[in-house]
Amino acid sequence: MMIENIHLLLVEDNHSQAIILREHLLSVKSPAIKIDWVETLAAAKSFLRGHLPDVILLDLTLPDSDGMETLSEVLAVADRTPIIVLTGLSDEKIAMTALTKGAQDYLIKSNVDQENIFRSIRYALSRSKSERNNFLLVSALKNVPYGVLITNAHSHIEWCNPAFEKISGISTAQAIGQVLSKLIKLKPLSSGEKNQNGNMWKTYEFDNGWSGEVTALHKDQHLLELDLTISPLTNRLGHIEHFIVTLQDISERKRVERMKKEFVSTVSHELRTPLTSISGALSLLAHDMLGTLPDKIREVLDIAYKNSKRLTQLIDDLLDMEKLLAGKMHLDIEMQNLLPLVEQTVEENRAYADKYGVEYEIKNQLDVAMVKLDGFRFQQVLNNFLSNAAKFSPRGKNVIISIEDVSGYLRVSVRDYGDGIPEDFKVHIFEKFSQADSSDSRHKGGTGLGLAISKELVERMGGKIGFHSELGKGTCFFAEFKRIENA
Incomplete structure (x- = not known):
């Protein structure tokens, strides 16, 4: 010293x-x-x-x-x-x-x-x-806001902090010497974590540590939802002598999440049926299917029809995000050649690009580019890349689409030559409802969910998603998937 x-x-x-x-x-x-x-x-x-x-x-x-x-x-x-x-x-x-x-x-x-x-x-x-x-x-x-306990190698509590007492309603004197899983009836939220005794966990299961969400019972018998971490402490011979257990009460957060999901699901489903009828009726009127209308009425109907389509897209995006987060979206993963999927998606979006005075151009294509993915959902991701590129490109500029082999991954990229993404917004680009410039984005249209949904879809299909952007020089979004050789 x-x-x-x-x-x-x-x-x-x-x-x-x-x-x-x-x-x-x-x-x-x-x-x-x-x-x-x-x-x-x-x-x-x-x-x-x-x-x-x-x-x-x-x-x-x-x-x-x-x-x-x-x-x-x-x-x-x-x-x-x-x-x-x-x-x-x-x-x-x-x-x-x-x-x-x-x-x-x-x-x-x-x-x-x-x-x-x-x-x-x-x-x-x-x-x-x-x-x-x-x-x-x-x-x-003693002063951290989450519960901390120290147990011996047999999971008997030797010390706990005041936050644990507050969370569980159990005093230190009542906790010392007790097995935590018995004391508050711990049950992992995932049924796969339970053993034959249901709420009894054996010490050896935690020799390498454990982290996850669990349910527990408060002293007054109301249900708690906890974020639990168990970390073993070993001596110099590698034998476990103690466990450090941390737990955080997430009951309120989980309640709010459930309310939000139920609200989104209910509102989305309740809106979809009447909105489909409204949108269909407006489409018939706007396209003179029920007779020719004066120009002024047609302009108003056209605005109403476009807004109904935007609202329909928002509801579809909300439902997609809900399914993804709940793990309920089915993905049909199979062998696919990327080039036909890309060409089809580009053709389907050309009319959209025409509205903004830009053209799509496919470069660096690979004739045989085999990967495993859900073709429909991949096209949904590419649709999002293409529509964003068209909206934010200067008129008269091309949007470049390419398929390249990058270290064994097939990368599909969409590059525009617009203003680029501000540096301080890049970390938020894949967050839900994120828009770099709210006023400009509203003018361009969009729900703010497209990129968040794209990220979830790509990652659930085993791929990677990312982007490169420089102010004044444009942005390139890409998705890449493991290349299947000799397919």
């Missing part, structure tokens, strides 16, 4: 002994030592109220105090400053008692020399630092 400077308080009423100690302490240049010397308990307490020395050398027998009383009085005002007790040869038993009461070390005055006094100071400072670190760690664990 490297020590550069030490501020030391010497509490000693024997002048000759104090002089000897000072000579030993000042006999070396490194570490530099500053010594303050007082002769009574009252003077020591007064000094400590205004100063924080690094270590205290304390004689237990003072004019105004004696024995353990001296130590207790100093400990009360020393703010965990390490104390080395000074004692006579005949008082060694008292010194040993002082160690159990809070002193870090002791020195027998008649045996003090330069070597052992510095050894004692280094030991006291090192032990004090370790105790302070432990104090800070325990204080932190």
Whole structure:
């Protein structure tokens, strides 16, 4: 332990002994030592109220105090400053008692020399630092907002913090010695994590740690939903001695998520049927299927029809996102040649590109580009890339589509030459309802869900999705899938 400077308080009423100690302490240049010397308990307490020395050398027998009383009085005002007790040869038993009461070390005055006094100071400072670190760690664990427990190798609780008491309703006294899974009836949300006893987990299952969502019972028997992590602590031989368990109450978050999903699902399904009828009727009117209408009425109907189509697209996107997040969307994964899928999707989107005065151009195509994916859902992703590129491209500029082999993956990319994506927005590009410039995006149209859905679809098909963008030079979105050789 490297020590550069030490501020030391010497509490000693024997002048000759104090002089000897000072000579030993000042006999070396490194570490530099500053010594303050007082002769009574009252003077020591007064000094400590205004100063924080690094270590205290304390004689237990003072004019105004004696024995353990001296130590207790100093400990009360020393703010965990390490104390080395000074004692006579005949008082060694008292010194040993002082160690159990809070002193870090002791020195027998008649045996003090330069070597052992510095050894004692280094030991006291090192032990004090370790105790302070432990104090800070325990204080932190006591004040974190999630539950923390320490169990032995057999999962019996040895310590828990106040947050666990608040979450479970179970006091520390009631928890100590209990098995956590029995105490709060833990059950993994995934049935595959249960063993034959349902809510009983065997210790060996957690030898490599475990993390997941579980249900539990509060002391008053209401259901809790928890985010649980179990981490083993091993000794130097690799044997597990303890487990650290952290748990966070996610009951409210889960309740809100369920409400949101139910709301989106209900609203989406309830809107879809009447909206289909409205959109169909508007389409008939807008296309003169029910007779020719005046131009002014046609303009109003055309606006209403386009907005009904946008609302239909929003509902479809919401339902797709709901299915993806719930894991209920079926994907028909099979061998596919990318080129025909890309060509078909591009052709189907050319009319859309014409509205924005841009053209799609396929370059760098590979005639045989075999991958495994869901063709319909891949085209849904590519539709999104193409529509975004058309909307944000300058009129007269081409949108470039390419199929390339990138380190064994077949990458389909769509590049535009628009304004590019602002740097501070790039991290949000695949988030739900994200739009880089809300006013511009509203003008261009879109739900803000397309890229989020595309990311979910690509990753669930085993692929990768990404983009490159530079302000003023455009953006390139891509999806890539493992190439199937010799297919």
